[in-house]
Structure formats: C-alpha cells, structure tokens
Amino acid sequence: MTRRPATPLPAPKARRRLRETAALTQTQLATRLGVTAGTVRAWESGRTTPRGRKREAYAKLLKTLAEEETTRQAKQEREGEREREQEREQEQEREDKEKAAPEPAPEPGPEPRPEPVALTPAQAFDALYAFSAPALVRQTFLLTGRREQARESVERAFQTAWERWPEVARDREPVGWVRATAYEYALSPWQRLRPRHRHPEPPPADPGDRTLLNTLLRLPPRHRRTLVLYDGVGLDLPETAAETEASTVAAAHRLLHAREAVAGRLPALADPHVLHRRLAELASNERLRAAEPPTVRRGGERRARLRTRAAIAFTIALVGTTALTLRTAPTHYEPPVSPGQAVRGVPHRVAPGALSDEELELWQKLRDQLQDGPERLSPTLE
Template sequence: MTRRPATPLPAPKARRRLRETAALTQTQLATRLGVTPGTVRAWESGRTTPRGRKREAYAKLLKTLAEEETTRQAKQEREREGEREDDGKAAPEPAPEPGPEPRPEPVALTPAQAFDALYAFSAPALVRQTFLLTGRREQARESVERAFHTAWERWPEVARDRDPVGWVRATAYEYALSPWQRLRPRHRHPEPPPADPGDRTLLNTLLRLPPRHRRTLVLYDGVGLDLPETAAETEASTVAAANRLLHAREAVAGRLPALADPHVLHRRLAELASNERLRAAEPPTVRRGGERRARLRTRAAIAFTIALIGTTALTLRTAPTHYEPPVSPGQAVRGVPHRVAPGALSDEELELRQKLRDQLQDGPERLSPTLE
C-alpha cells in the first residue's frame, strides 16, 4: 500500500513570521487548531513537527496567512506603482541601469557532501558554544555529534530548512542541557577548569545561571541572534526571552561588573570559547557513527518485536483454554462409621447366586395354559 506523502510546511521561522505578520498570538493560533500554546511554540521552533490531521490543518492555515500576506504586499506594490506614475509625469524617467551579470549555476551536491559541508562549517563553533552551556569539553563534543547524528537521520527535513545550523544548534543545546546528563557516571568527575582566572570566573558565573537564562544569554550575546530568533529557538515568547536575558545580564554584572556592557560581554564570551582547544571529529566519522546508531536501533527494534511475538505465541500455546476451579484441601470428618469389608458368602447366598446364574438372561419362559 503506497503511503501518501506528508503535507509540506514552511520552515519554523517562516511559520512564526506568518503568524506575527497576521497579528496573531500563539494562544489564538492554538485555539484555531485545537492544540495548546506550547505545541505551537514547539512547531515554530522546529523541535517537533505536526502529523496527521493537525499537520493538514496547520498547513492550510499557514497557506491562508501566506496568501493574505501576498495580497497585502501586492496591494502595497500597486499603491507604490501609482505614486511612481504620478511622480513620473513631472520628472523624466531615468535611464535603466545595466542588470547584474548572470551567475553560474550552483553544482548539485550529494546528500553526503552537503552534510559534510554543513558539519565542517558549523561544528567547531557549535562545540565552543555548547561548552559555554555545560562547562564540560567532552560533553560539548558529544552533544554536537549526537545532534548531527539526528540531522543525518532526518536529512531531507534538515536540508530543506532555511536555517540548518539553527536546527542542529537547537538539538545540540537540548541534549547538552538535558537533566539526564547528571545521572551519567562521567558527570560525577569534574573536568579541569580553564587556566586563565578570568575565564574560570566567567565560566563559573555562567554555570550558576538557570539553564534557560544561560541558553538565552549564549544565543543572544554569544551567538548574536536577535530577540525573536532567540525566543523561537528557546520555545518562549519574545517577552519571556527578553526577561530571561535581562536577569542573566544582571546576574553576570553582579559578579563581574566589567561585563555590564553587552559589547564587552559578547567579546568575553567569544574569547572564553576560543581559548579552549576544542576539536570536532571528521565529517565522515560522524556520518558513519550516525548510520551505525540507526542500524543498531533498527536491529534492537526487530529483536524486541521478535521476542514479543515469541512470548505471545508461547503464552497462547501454554495458557489454559477453560476455567479449572481449584481443588479445596481435604479435611478430616468425624462421626462416620468405618466401611466394613465383605466377608465369605453363606450357604443361602451361594444358593441364591447359583439360581440367578442358571436362569435365562432374557427373563422366564412364557407360561402356556395346560389342560388338567
């Protein structure tokens, strides 16, 4: 049976832009679709993707918003054209400028080549940024590699995204800041701090911030994203992201007054990430690692399915087909006379038995009348 392809959706940032252009809040959009505002935030940040009827309804609503935006833009363009025509009646039309030279067509890359190019371009910077979130070098490298493993497994979706680096960055940050990281044995052994005292103090200050505030600060003052993009990547509203950023800056300035200026803070964050010698693995190694993890998960799923089928078959084979009531335990009964065993037959009993044996089995003979 052929499976119908999923309805295409715009990129997460385009979804947010269409909603904001239509002057809709996440709560209003969630009410139209019958979901929660948190679900809409997850869709607009790219962390989750709608499926089934929710996806079709979401795609239809976004298409309607895009058509309305196109209509408004066309109307504004016609108004501007009318204004230019009115101005052109009084002033001579300028000579047309020469058009730009045609650019050569880009060379099509294979999926593996495109993935390797994305990894080589963004992985080193992502490892340094993740180090600012965790303070652990090995965890930063592992988080970025796991994020690229996921990206390679879902490569068609990542390749069509308008910001593939942002997609991988959000996945790496989620893995690095997961609460389950504290349960790993590696987390119990601290890593050596930075050699420079200033870097060590700044890193300790960052690690004392709540994870959400720390992530917002790194995205806005470290990576250089604007506030709407930071809010979308952290799955928060713009107001919430601004409040987190202000609280994080106040906490950093409270311990390090010299970093109260955002420009100085941005420079220090870049220096702290650059002073650590953090290296990322080679792209083919990461790609093969992702493929190996996918194969292991597939084999584990197949083995689990086979074990489940075998257990079900064994249960059906050995399970009883009808209800058997339990046998109650025996109890001693008192007051009943013992059973007497039969003894030897008397002469009368022997004569009676012989008489019964001599008679016919089908009854006595028919009596016939006789003359006397």
C-alpha cells in the first residue's frame, strides 16, 4: 500500500502574507481551523509543520485566501485606474483655474519630520540579544540546573538565529523563537554524553533555593519545561502548548502534574503565585552572565564556515571515491572458478598386460571377419 503524498503548502512567509492580506488575525485563523493561535504562529514561523487533516484544511484555506487576493487585486487595479483617470481630470481642472486666478502668496509649511533611522542586521541582532539573553540564561538554568550549559544553550540559540536572521527578524515573537531553540538544545538527551555533564556544579548557597532546584530537576523534562514557561516565564496556556508542540489539553495535564509534584515536596509552593515568585527569585539569585553580542555573532559565523568546509571536504572525498571506483571496477563479468574437489568411487586404471586365451581368440575373430559389413547385394536375371 503506497502512502499518498502530503498536500503542498506555501512557504511560511507566504502563509503569513496571505493571512495578513485577508485581514485575519492568528486567533481568527486558528478558530477556522480548530487549533490554537500558538499553533498557527508556529506554522507561520516554520518551527512546526501541520500534518494529516489539519494540513489539508490549512492548504485549502490558504488556496481560498490566495484566490480572494487575486480577485481583490484585479478589482483594486480597475478601481485604481478609474481613480487615476479622475485625478488627471481634476488636476487638469485645477491647472486651468490656477492659470486664470492670480498666484497666492506662499505660506510657511510645517517642518519636515526626521525619518527614522533603519538599523543594520547586526545592530538589530545586538539589540535583541542585549534585551533577552540575560533572562533566557536564567530561565534555561531552571531547566538544567547547570550554569555553563544554560549560557551555552542560549548562545547556540542566538547563533542559529543569526544564521537565519531574515526569518527571525520578521517573526512577531523573535524572543519566543530563540527561547524554543535554546530549550531544545538544553534538554537534548545528547547533553548527558558530554564529559562536562559527569562533573556536578556547586548547588545554590541558599537551602531553600537548593531544595526547589532539586525538585525541578526531578520532574520529567516536558513537565519541567511546561512549568517554567507557564509559572516562570508567564506565558498563556495556548502559547505554552504551541511552544512545547503539544495540545492545550496535554499542556494543562503536564502543568497540573508538575505543580502537584512540587507541592508534594514543598507544600508552601502550592499557590501558583507563590511558585511564580520563588522561581523568579531562584533564577535571579544566581550570577549568570551572557557573552557580548559581537562574540556570539562571530562564533556563529565561525561555526557556519566550519560546516561549509566540512561539507566541501565530504563532497570532494565522495567524488574522489566514486572516480576511483569507476577507474578500478571491472568492465565485464568474470565468473568465479570453483575450487577442485576429489572424485570418489572411480576404479583405478589397470596397467596393460598379456592377453588371456579367450581375449586372443576374440581378437583373432575380429581380425578375420569383414570390418565393412556384408557384401553389397545386386539384382541378377535368372
């Protein structure tokens, strides 16, 4: 049984443009598709891709919006042509009136407003990093309990954002884009295989902070991430579900289980407001510093160059191996020679000797008889 190919979808930028052209908000579009606004935001940013029936419904809706946009553009072009014709007529009438009337004295107009200065990509990236990096490092520390790993995760996330800066800069929530990437890197199972993970870091000095951090680290990674996003960062439940790539119901269950586990060990934190305040205090009490923005950008560019060189080297090695194989490979099939085997059961060859009397009599009889058969018969008249 063959699988039907997935329904094609426009690029994430085109999806967002079609929705904005149709004057629809993410919430309105999510209501029409039966999903959350955070899910639509993830689809438009390219972090996730719809599947199954939701993909088909999303593709059908985008196709309808594209057709409506084409119809709307054609209508606007016709209306614009009529308006331009009217403006030309009015302009001609004004010119005729100005020629007939005396020229008025010029009046001082308003002072021109200074145009906003456009930031370069590097300046915009540095501003985003300076604004959000310290808070992201503290949030990531609540997930991992390791200061160096939290700093490295945030730096890697910003390096990835710098590599894909045109996409991140157009996102409505670039901080959320970087936060999701940092959390994914920090909670990756491969972190346990690193040698640094085998050496524990010194715990917080305050006993209450140390107990709270140990309680958080005992939670499953998904529950811990949901708790930090909802009670620590302060996101709404649909936004938390979208960032963790889960349904709203699943995110709610994870949040309730995480709160129950924390309250079971620390009954004073059963109140969500108290838990939010304690999480903020725990993250603020640690001295966590992030690197400077230029250092992060240079690190990302260096990693990109290394990956490019590795890809080029791998391609050259693959081409060389293929050429060597074509050069040394045989051009025709040579069947293999089977190894020799001993044949058993064949009698040994007997050396020649003297003939017996019977063999001599038979030999003489054969020599005396005709070897060419009987004589040829020919018809005769009697």
